[in-house]
Amino acid sequence: MIVKRRQMDATIPAMAMGDIAFLLLIFFVILARARDDSHLQWKPASGQELSRPQTMNASVVIDKYNVTYLNGREIPTVILGEALKKLLGENPAGRRTVMFKVHHEVTAVYFEPVIEAISEAGGELHHILKEEKKTR
Amino acid sequence: MNLKRTKLLVEPPATATSDIAFILIVFFLVCASVEPDKGRAQVLPRSEPEKEKDKQSQTIEVDLTRTAVILNGKFPPLTAEQFARAIALKLADKTRDEDRIVAVKSRKEVPYSHWMQVTGIIEDAGGVITLQIEEEQTVKVQ
DSSP: OOOOOOOOOOOOOGGGHHHHHHHHHHHHHHHHHHHSSTTSOOOOOEESSOBOOSOOOEEEEEOTTSOEEETTEEOOHHHHHHHHHHHHTTOOTTSOEEEEEEOTTOBHHHHHHHHHHHHHTTOEEEEEOEEOOOOO | OOOOOOOOOOSOOGGGHHHHHHHHHHHHHHHHTOOOOOEEEEOOOOOOOHHHHHHOTTOEEEEEOSSOEEETTEEEEEOHHHHHHHHHHHHHTOOSGGGGEEEEEEOTTOBHHHHHHHHHHHHHTTOEEEEEOOOOOOOOOO
């Protein structure tokens, strides 16, 4: 008796491609968000004649809950200086820019020690602000 | 005469869904990445010991309260506009960098927005900002 082989369907299910691409992208988006500080909640203070920093070597955020973050990760203020020193290493001047993002309502008791730590670590402060239109 | 109808495509083209998903995600990513990245650079000298500070007897002192500014301990406190005029006058005749140092002391409740406004005024007037931060010390009483 001759048994006929079944012909296998070799086509790739194109319908699933969209789902696969979508899931892969979601995965990379989540991975990327874990590194940066875009998930933190803060509203910038206003300022005039603002400029973009030439380089960005570190980012320090104080969010609306008065919590300090270094490159998106929570850090106690007492060890911030040391962590920044390690991060900035022996970078020459001009390559030690620290983006400083502070919620506009945070009080001096929280942001001044952070500024001091950045200054002690040799960081070049760049306050991130919201452009305020000049009133005549 | 009978005309045959051409068969219409009923199924959506499945191979395009991946492209659509990709373009949608790129669109949302671009929208999400609009974060403020402009600001103001600020140069702060490193903290120095008290002995060295004593040499600078002519340092201008600025005390920040929640909404006002006290210049060289003189009352009444000034508004931002009054302070801008006063600090510009004080710094106008100073030529050396060490004479342009302005020591900023903030009360605990001073918000960042007010601090930025005042320090901005000082820098615009040509002042060099130093921070006066009170250090916490634990004293044992026997």
